[in-house]
Structure formats: structure tokens, C-alpha cells
Amino acid sequence: MKVVYVSYPPSDTADADVPASADNALGLRPWIESQGHTLVTTSDTGDELDRELTDAEVLITTPFWPVYLDEDRLKKAENLRLVLTAGIGSDHTDPEAAKARGVTVAEVTGSNVVSVAEHNVLQILALVRNFVPAHTEAREGGWDVAKIAAHSHDLEGKTVGIVGLGAIGARTALRLRGFDVRMLYYANHRRTAGEEASLGVRYARLDTLVAESDVVCLALPLMEGSQALFGPERLKAMKQGAWLVNTARGAIVDRDALVEALESGHLAGYAGDTWYPQPAPADHPWRSLPEGSEAMTIHCSGMTLEAQDRIAEGVHEMLAAHFDGTPMPDDFVVVDPSA
Structure with a gap:
């Protein structure tokens, strides 16, 4: 064989x-x-x-x-x-x-459930705390604290929306509980009241989650109905200055609509390690997103x-x-x- x-x-x-x-x-x-x-x-x-x-x-x-x-x-x-x-x-x-x-x-x-859940928290913090520009400043010999601090926030008190609450989404929620955030989730199958309480999450319709979340974390499979789920209209419906994290599948997010949302300043940042296609070609537009608006990695989270x-x-x-x-x-x- x-x-x-x-x-x-x-x-x-x-x-x-x-x-x-x-x-x-x-x-x-x-x-x-x-x-x-x-x-x-x-x-x-x-x-x-x-x-x-x-x-x-x-x-x-x-x-x-x-x-x-x-x-x-x-x-x-x-x-x-x-x-x-x-x-x-x-x-x-x-x-x-x-x-x-x-x-x-x-x-x-x-x-790789544990590995991806940890990566989700890593990338959420990288965006909210403006880590990548701060790291670049350090490596390039600068010390412009004002430039970095102007876009750095506490995660505590923010609303985090998790789309998909399977094994990875649930473990992401467990790891975020210690940050004292408000957590919403949307999934095709709602968790029991006991599970919601233990995870610290509250169910919301997708449109409600998108409208209310400071951070949206995608933790759902690529399947019928999730292809380009976050297209132009849904990205526009996100809060001004919100962050989007996607370690699920690149094709869940409309490639060009995301670029537009970041270039216009509607979204503050995007992080993820999934692309489409993979390996991503050198000229993929997500490789050259506006400076300070991304915390991308190659598909290594899991x-x-x-x-x-x-x-x-x-x-x-x-x-x-x-x-x-x-x-x-x-x-x-x-x-x-x-x-």
C-alpha cells in the first residue's frame, strides 16, 4: 500500500x-x-x-x-x-x-484545540495592546511612547464576541475569563445554561454580537454558510475601531473587503494565521495591510x-x-x- x-x-x-x-x-x-x-x-x-x-x-x-x-x-x-x-x-x-x-x-x-485557543488570546492581546508597532519601535531603535500609547488599550471591560463555541471557542472563552471581559457568543447550537455560566458567556444573535463587540474572534469551521461570512456588509456593521481575530479559516473573511475596512480606519486591526489560499502567495494583500493594523502570522497556531x-x-x-x-x-x- x-x-x-x-x-x-x-x-x-x-x-x-x-x-x-x-x-x-x-x-x-x-x-x-x-x-x-x-x-x-x-x-x-x-x-x-x-x-x-x-x-x-x-x-x-x-x-x-x-x-x-x-x-x-x-x-x-x-x-x-x-x-x-x-x-x-x-x-x-x-x-x-x-x-x-x-x-x-x-x-x-x-x-490542536489548546494550541489554537492560546493563539487566539495571544492575537487579541497583540491587537488591543498595540504590541506589533511597539515591538517594531524597539527593534528599529525608536522610543516614541506617545505614538504607541495612542492606540493601546486595556482588554478589561471590553466586549469580546466569539463566533462558534466548539472546543476551540470554549477554551478561548475559559482563557479570557480572567481578563474580566464581557463575552458574547453565537453558534448554530446553543450551549446549556450551565455551560454558559461555567464559560462566562452569553448567547447573542450574530448581528447583535457583531454590533456590540469590541473584539470579534472567529472560531468556526469553513462550511456551507460560513464562506465569506464576514463580507463587506458585516464588516461595516462592526463597531468603529473594533478588532477582528481569525484563526479559523481565511475564507470566512472576504479578502478585499477586509483590506478596505482597515484602510478606511473602520476597523482598528486584524489578526489571524489562516489565509486563502495556503500557503499564501507573496503578493497576498493581507501581507501588506496598513502599518499598525495587523498582527498576522502564518498558519502556525495549531x-x-x-x-x-x-x-x-x-x-x-x-x-x-x-x-x-x-x-x-x-x-x-x-x-x-x-x-
Whole structure:
């Protein structure tokens, strides 16, 4: 059986040898080969990958270096039976096309929940406290305290709206409780009164949340209904001077409408580590947002070393089930063609 693993290339920095890179493949190679199977690793998501997929049975792809699997590509991969996302979020695979072709899609549910929740708090604080311009001032030899202080705020007393209150949204709320903020949330499924009390959140309609929040944090999957959920009108409906944080998926926010909202000064700032497409091209407009209005990172929020260990464990468990012909854990399966 042939397994293809696609991820980012190893760094040219000597001490940046990390488990999830294409060369290391989550440390899976010795075990896969000991089972009599073949592992091919690559960072290519174009023609080279298509050639490898022609006879591959399993594809492992990372959400931060995704393989976009549409119907045409799946047709070419005639032997493909399993697509594993080494992380959370399988929106890069067309679920209907996968199901029609008998391809199971699964991901490592819960593997990077803690890591992304911590990153949410990090980026909220980076925006509200005007951290990036202050850091730039320090590195460039300046000492213009007035310039930095003019756009720096306390988080305490602000209203934070969390869109999506699944595992990541809930853990973000728990971590924000200590900042004495007012928290609203919107989700397709409302939490129980007890859960709301323990998380310190209050349910609100999306329009109400957007209108009242000083900070909006997106923690929902990319799915039908969330594509460009924050488009021109919804961005305009946000409070003047509000901040937006998006570690969910880049395509949930309208790319060009966001640029306009920041350039006009309607929004004070945007932070996130998810882009569309990924990897983001060098000329992506979010790479050159107005100075002082962003705290962007590359898609690394869920890739702490601890998260990579959890991802490796989950991928190993799913591959073992596939090799043995036994069912995978239900909570890992995103598309089950037999259902």
C-alpha cells in the first residue's frame, strides 16, 4: 500500500527540525515501512503530487499546507481510499466528491484545540495592546511612547464576541475569563445554561454580537454558510475601531473587503494565521495591510510541538485501523462513504 504525506518543507534553519515537516512525516516512516507499506513525502501540491496520487491508497495532508482535493483531482486518484488531515479542518477536500468515489476523510479531532485557543488570546492581546508597532519601535531603535500609547488599550471591560463555541471557542472563552471581559457568543447550537455560566458567556444573535463587540474572534469551521461570512456588509456593521481575530479559516473573511475596512480606519486591526489560499502567495494583500493594523502570522497556531505530538498519535491510530481493516474512532471521521 502506498501512503503519500504532504506538508511544508524542512526549514533551512538548523534548529527548526520539527515532526510535521515533509521530511520527518510525524515520525511515521519506520512504522509504515515495517508494516510492508511505502511512504512518499513531498511539499509539492501540483503536478508532482498528482503523479504520486495515481497509485496511492492513502493521502495525509496538513491543513496549514493543504492539498486541495476537488472532484477532478479525486477522479485522477483512482486508488485513493483514505484522506487524513494531520490536524483539524478538512475543508480542502470536497466532501461530496470524496463520498461519491468511496474515499473516507478523517482528521485528528481535538489535537490542536489548546494550541489554537492560546493563539487566539495571544492575537487579541497583540491587537488591543498595540504590541506589533511597539515591538517594531524597539527593534528599529525608536522610543516614541506617545505614538504607541495612542492606540493601546486595556482588554478589561471590553466586549469580546466569539463566533462558534466548539472546543476551540470554549477554551478561548475559559482563557479570557480572567481578563474580566464581557463575552458574547453565537453558534448554530446553543450551549446549556450551565455551560454558559461555567464559560462566562452569553448567547447573542450574530448581528447583535457583531454590533456590540469590541473584539470579534472567529472560531468556526469553513462550511456551507460560513464562506465569506464576514463580507463587506458585516464588516461595516462592526463597531468603529473594533478588532477582528481569525484563526479559523481565511475564507470566512472576504479578502478585499477586509483590506478596505482597515484602510478606511473602520476597523482598528486584524489578526489571524489562516489565509486563502495556503500557503499564501507573496503578493497576498493581507501581507501588506496598513502599518499598525495587523498582527498576522502564518498558519502556525495549531502547530506547537505538543500539538504535533497529538497529531502524530492520532494519524498513527487511524492508519493502524486502516491497515488492519478495522473501524476508525467515530469522532475522527468527517466523510464516511458507507454511511
